[in-house]
Amino acid sequence: MDANDPIPASVIGGYLGAGKTTLVNHLLRHAGGRRLAVLVNEFGDLPIDADLIVGAGERLIAIAGGCVCCAYGSDLIAGLEDLAGLPDRPDHVLIEASGVALPGSIGAALSLVPFFRLDAILVLADAGAIAAQLADRFMGDTLHRQIASADLVLLNKADLVSARELAATGSRLASLAPAARIVPAHRASVPVEIALGLHAGRAWRDAAGAGPTHVTAAFETLSCVLDGAFDVAPLAAALARPELGVLRAKGLLQDRAGRLMVLQLAGGRHETEVVAAKGARAGRLVLIGQAGCLARNAIGAAIEAARCR
Amino acid sequence: MFTIYEARKILTMNPARPLASHVAVRDGRILGTGSVEELAGWGAHRLDRRFADKVLMPGLVEGHCHVSEGVFWRSVYCGYFDRMDPDGRIWPGLKSIEAVLARLGEAETALDHRDLPLSGWALDPIYFGSRRVDRHDLDRISVTRPIGVMHASGHILNVNSRALDLAGLLRPGISHPGIPLGEDGLPSGELKGPDAMMAVGRHAGFDREAQASDEPGLRQFARLCVRKGVTTATDLANLLPDEAVDMMLRVTGEDGFPVRIVPFRRFHGLGVGDLIKRAGELKARSSDRLRLGGIKLFADGSIQGFSARLRWPGYYGGQPNGLWYIAPEQLAEALELALAGGIMVHIHTNGDEATELVLDTMEKVLRRRQGPDHRFTLQHCQLADAAQFRRIRALGFCVNLFPNHHYYWGEQHYAMTLGPERATRMNACASALASGVPLAIHSDAPVTPLAPLFTAWCAVNRLSAAGRVMGGAERIGIAEALRAITLGAAYTLKLDGEIGSIECGKRADFAVLEDDPDEMPPERLKDIRVWGTIQGGRVFDAAAI
Structure with missing residues (x-):
């Protein structure tokens, strides 16, 4: 990553007990x-497993693998x-929100x-508890607002409810957050690529044809080599349509003006940005979805529709 | 040898002898009140007649304020209302944006380096019609130094272009609900809500955490207390890091320090268990003039910031309901552990839904655990209705209500936030007393001025700044209001056995008044002149402080 590139930051929200x-x-264990x-927000109930901690100061905890954890107090x-001023600039920031934030x-x-x-914005929901929480007299509207703000809802502890209940809860959440993708999870163990997106270096290797590496059987990856020029922003918007089933996408594409553009997508959130060439070859797009949920024909159609002619 | 003070009148708040002409003081405590003949029985004494034309009442107790009032006075006062600074100088209220800019401009010329920040506070542009302050206004004062002016509510900050630039925000494309844009697509310089304010505030001289351990600010605050007759004041709340506690112990322990400070540890940065443990450690470090060991929890935000949690039907303009600052599970754990550990808890609840959550939670906790005489206090509790006051009483809570709001923002609550009915019901002191709820009233200084007699006036008259009576049925009498700013507030701090009335055994803490509250008509209660205080038997003349 270039030192001038903005650092990607993810917000991790959800009520107490949802699995934040x-x-x-x-993610720290699988940072890759x-x-x-x-x-x-605070070091109150320490959020990091003890075996991951390699050193602890008053405001900063050092974690295995060059990771850190900081408390930001009242001033995010x-x-x-x-963080931006740390000598080892982080590759990705996770902001853990309080349960009522x-x-x-x-x-x-x-x-x-x-x-x-x-x-x-990743919001966790406890599959067995969220329905009651959404109906809670005091906290219900806060929970609604949390879910509605999500790009990806991790429907956690999915293994503790019946398939039928999971499906019902999933569609309820989808109706509250129409732009978000709902991802069932067990002990919050989603692939790091789903939570944090595709790591730049690895993504391009995958795109070259190596196929999925870290993505588990529950998810599938689609890698495309796309020569030629594309209308990149419309492509990103098209790929964000829920029916395509794309949870994450990253692309490095040439646009109509010949510029190198990076495309990033997380659920309904997408953005495109001009990047410096840095020797990378344009024409790659990697998509991740739940196994069997990537609508390949529709994705292909979206790509073709965005191709400059 | 002890001292007998003679006074024109002594209002003791002791029902057994409510009025007296003399009070005897030894070792900073009260031997008794009565006539010289009665008091002479204690032995050799000297008669001090310097207060023979003054009225003494118990030293006033401010149950909800912030020592940061003393810090803010280092910034330029930009408020609409006249306000007294720690030197006793009265800064005239500024009635137009031009007047605000003129005062800021004057302060600017007194600063040396061209890039030093200039900060102002207590701006209240709602009184200036629809015209808003923007960065171009402040740029007329300086484009080289960052300028920030905090609003009286504490929820909005106005800054100049330089401050925005330093924060990296003088650019197009900003999309944030707290940052309105001007016609040029750049931020207008108005910053709403904590995130937007903090992004720029510290470039313009505002740093909330630093205020917690500000020694000069504490000294200035104490001087203001003397001028307002206050002998015990809370600091509600403070993060109380060790260095702040060390400083406060040292400063309050000085012979000439005139006020007892009661800081509460804000629930922040620690888990509930560690918070309770820390409160216990702090309690053990208490001195006479620094009473540590209480904790402060926040349930919700503020009404005028639309972040208070309201019950149905919510905000008058249909705004979304406010924010929770604590989850019920955390609240329950904190209440339960505090009861177990004998830790005093004061809880910020502005909206009635926040109050309801605290009541529901406490009811559950009290079913599991005894909580004799806990006196946990609901702070602000502005929207409690009669039914809630009955529950508050039944669950053993106290309330500290905020009648100053009627004067400063009553009209805004009436027209914008709550609508007429709730705006005239809020801070229902009469309902609280009718339900038998222990009552204190407060200023929340620096949000409104530290001046318990003014706060008493607000509770007695319930007038808005525009002169409208905001709910006459909730007015209370002068005697009730005076009790609320002495014994009432002391009760919420579990200090009513030591202070709050003038009787044998209590601390010799008195407010020394030029005027007799009994003789003042209710509408002039705020005009009572304060000569100074006696605190722990030490005399503090406001004119010489």
Whole structure:
């Protein structure tokens, strides 16, 4: 990554007990060479598994694999600026929201800090508890707002409910967050590529034809080599349509003006940006979805529709 | 040898002898009140007649304020209302944006380096019609130094172009609900809500955490207390890192320090268990003039910031309901552990739904665990209705209501946030008393000025700044209001056995007044002149402080 590229940051939200801390630890264990920085509101109930910690200071905990965890206190923005100034710049930031916080507001606050870009809002929901939580007299509307702000809803503890209940809960959440993708999970163990997107280096290797590497049997990857020029922003918007089943996408494509564009997609959130060439070859697109859910024909049609003629 | 003070009148708040002409003081405590003959029985004494034309009442207790009032006075006062600073100077209220800019401009010329920040506070542009302050206004004062002006509500900050630039926000393409854009697509300079404010605030001289351990600010705050007759004041709340506690112990322990400070540890940065443990450690470090060991929880936000949690039908303009700052599970754990550990808890609940959550949670906790005489206090609790006050009483809570709101923002609550009925019901002091709820009233300084007699006036008259009576049925009498700013507030701090009334055995803490509250008509209660205080038997003349 170039030192001037914005650092991708993900917001991890959801009510108490939904699995936010489990997800953070899972990602730290499977960071795959990424230097992750975890920002937590407070060190109160320490969010990092003890065996991952290699050193602890008052405001910063060092974690195996070059990762860190910082408490930002009452000033998220100062916490982010501190991270951007670390000698080892993190590759990706995870902001763990408190159980009653609105992840959308944290995502909006991210836009106020230079050096960062909002990668995705991940909201966890406890498959067995979320229905009651959404109906709670005090917390219900807060839970609705959390879910509605998600790009990806991780429907966690999916193994603890019946298939039928899981399906019903999944469609309920989908109706609350029409732009989001609902991903069932067990102990928050989703592939790191789903939670954090495709690691730049690895994604391009995959695109060259190596096929899926870290993605488990529950997910599938589609890698395309796409020569020629594309209308990249419309392509991103098309790939974000829920019926295509794309959870994550990353592309490096040439646009109509001959510029090299990077395309990033997380659920309904997508963005495209001009990048410096850096020796990378344009014409790659990698997509991830749940196994059997990637609508290959529709995806192919979307790509062809965006091809410049 | 002890001292007998003679006064024109002593309002003791002790029902056994409510009025007296003399009070005897030894070792900073009260031997008794009565006539010289009665008091002479204690032995050799000297008679001090310097207060023979003054009125003494118990030292006033401010149960919800922030020591940061003393820090804010280092910034330029930009408020609409006249306000007294720690030097006793009254800064006239500014009635137009031009007047605000003129005062800021004057302060600017006194700063040396061209890039030093200039900060102002207490701006209230709602009184200036529809015209908003924007960065171009502040740019007229300086384009080289960052300028920030905090609004009176604490929810909005106005900054100039330089401050935006330093924060990296003087650019197009900003999309944030708290950052309105001007016609040129750049931020207008108005920043709403904590995230937007913090992104820029520290470039313009505002740093909330630093205020917690600000020694000069604490000293200034104490001077203001003397001018307002306050002998015990809370700092609600503070993160209380060790260095702040060390500083506060040292400063409050100085012979000439005139006020007892009661800081509460804010629930932040620690888990519930560690918070309770920390509160216990802090409690053990208490001194006479620094009473540690309480904790402060936040259930919701503020009404004027639309972040308070309201019950149906919600905000008057249909705005979405506010924000929770604690989950019920955390609240339950904190209440339960605090009861077990004998830790005092004060809970910020502005909206009535936040109050309801605390009541429901406490009811469950009290079914599991005894909580004798816990006196947990609902702070602000502005929208509680009669039914909630009955539950508050039944569950053993106290309330500390905020009648100053009627004066400063009553009209806004009436027209914009709550609508007429709830705006005239809020801070229902009479209902609280009718239900037998222990009552205190507060300023939340620096949000509104530290001045318990003014707060009492607000509770007695319930007038808005525009002169409208905001719910006459909830007015309380002068005696009730004076009790709320002495014994009432002391009760919420579990200090009513030590302070709050003038009687044998209590601390010799008095407010020394030029005027007699008994003789003041209710509408002039706020005009009572304060000579100074006696705190722990030490005399503090406001004119010399």
